[in-house]
Amino acid sequence: MAAVRNVVVAVLTLAASAAIGACGGAYEEHDRGGRRAQYTVQANLFCESLRTELIALPRPLTHARLARYLARADDAVRSAAAGLHDARRTQGSGVSSQIRSFDREVDGIVHVVGRLADEPVNRGFSPTPEQQGALIARAKEARQAFGALRRSAQAAGLRHCGLGGDDLADAVMFTAYRAQYLRIQRATFRSLRRAPFRSSDNLSRYLRTSRRYLAIRAAEYRRVGRLMPPAGLRPAHDVLLQRLAAAIRADRQLQSAFYRGRSSEISQSTDRLQRTDDRYFAAERKLRALLDRPPVVRSPAV
Numbered sequence: 444m445a446a447v448r449n450v451v452v453a454v455l456t457l458a459a460s461a462a463i464g465a466c467g468g469a470y471e472e473h474d475r476g477g478r479r480a481q482y483t484v485q486a487n488l489f490c491e492s493l494r495t496e497l498i499a500l501p502r503p504l505t506h507a508r509l510a511r512y513l514a515r516a517d518d519a520v521r522s523a524a525a526g527l528h529d530a531r532r533t534q535g536s537g538v539s540s541q542i543r544s545f546d547r548e549v550d551g552i553v554h555v556v557g558r559l560a561d562e563p564v565n566r567g568f569s570p571t572p573e574q575q576g577a578l579i580a581r582a583k584e585a586r587q588a589f590g591a592l593r594r595s596a597q598a599a600g601l602r603h604c605g606l607g608g609d610d611l612a613d614a615v616m617f618t619a620y621r622a623q624y625l626r627i628q629r630a631t632f633r634s635l636r637r638a639p640f641r642s643s644d645n646l647s648r649y650l651r652t653s654r655r656y657l658a659i660r661a662a663e664y665r666r667v668g669r670l671m672p673p674a675g676l677r678p679a680h681d682v683l684l685q686r687l688a689a690a691i692r693a694d695r696q697l698q699s700a701f702y703r704g705r706s707s708e709i710s711q712s713t714d715r716l717q718r719t720d721d722r723y724f725a726a727e728r729k730l731r732a733l734l735d736r737p738p739v740v741r742s743p744a745v
Contacts, residue, residue: 478534482542485530487603490596493523494607502614504735506570509618513560516611520556524549541599548592552608555581555588559615575619579671582615609674616673620680621734623670628739631663653698660691679730686723693719 496519503509527549531542559581563574570578589608596604638659639652664687672680697712728738 482530482534483600486527486601489523489526490604493519497607497610503618506618512614517556517560520553524553545595545599548595551588552592555585559585575623579616579619582612586612613673613675620670620672620676627663627666631659634659650698650702657694664688676733679733683726683730686726690719690723
C-alpha cells in the first residue's frame with residue numbers, strides 16, 4: 444500500500460507541475476499577444492501622424508522653398524522613426540521577423556529622405572540641369588523606399604505605415620519640373636524674339652525665316668519631351684507635347700504650300716496653323732496655371 448501511495452503522490456505531483464507549466468506558458472503567450480497589439484496601435488498612430496504631416500506641408504514652388512520643405516519632412520520622418528523604434532523595443536526579445544524587417548525599412552526611409560534633404564541643389568536658386576537630374580533621382584529613390592516600407596508594413600499587419608511618400612516625391616519632382624519647364628520657355632521666347640519677323644511678301648525670305656522658327660519649336664519639343672513630370676502634371680504635359688507636335692507639322696505644311704506657290708493650299712495651311720497654334724497655346728496656359736504661373740502674353744511676331 445505504501446508503494447502504491449508513493450506512486451500516486453508522484454503522479455499527482457507531475458500532473459500539478461505540468462498544469463502550472465501550462466498556465467505559465469499560456470500567460471506568457473497572452474502577454475506577448477498583448478504587447479504585439481499595443482505595438483500595432485502605437486506604430487499605426489506614428490505612421491498616420493507622419494502621413495498627415497507630410498500631406499499638410501505646403502507644396503514648394505521654388506528651390507528655396509523646397510529646401511525648407513525637405514528640412515521639415517526630414518524632421519518629421521526622423522521623429523516618426525524614433526517613435527517606431529521605441530515602440531518596437533517594448534516587444535522585448537520576442538519580435539517577429541516581419542517587425543524586424545519593417546524596422547530595417549524604417550531606417551532606410553530615414554537615410555533616403557536625409558540624402559534628399561542634403562542634396563546640394565536645395566541650397567541654390569538656379570540649379571543646373573545635372574543638379575535637377577540628381578534631385579529627381581533622389582525623389583525616385585524616396586518613392587521606391589516608401590513603397591518597400593508599405594509592403595513591409597502590410598506584411599507586419601500595419602495598415603497605416605508607408606503612406607505619404609508619394610506626396611513627398613511628387614513635391615520634389617513638381618519643383619524640379621517647374622524650374623526646368625520655365626527655363627525652357629524663357630529660352631524659347633528669347634530665341635523667338637531674336638528671330639526675324641515672318642512675312643509672306645517675299646518667298647525666299649519667308650522660307651528662310653520659317654526654317655528658323657521651325658528649328659526653335661523643334662528644339663522646344665525635344666527639351667520639353669525629356670522632362671519627367673510628376674503624376675499630377677503628366678496629363679497636361681502630354682497634351683502640351685501632342686499639340687506642339689501638331690503645330691510643328693502644320694507649320695511645315697504651310698512652308699511646303701508657300702514653296703509650291705498654290706494660293707488655295709496656302710490659305711488652308713494658314714488656317715490649319717492658326718488652329719493648331721491656338722490649341723497649343725491653350726495647353727500651354729493650362730500647364731502654366733498648374734505651375735502657378737500667369738499666361739504668356741505673346742507678340743504678333745511670336
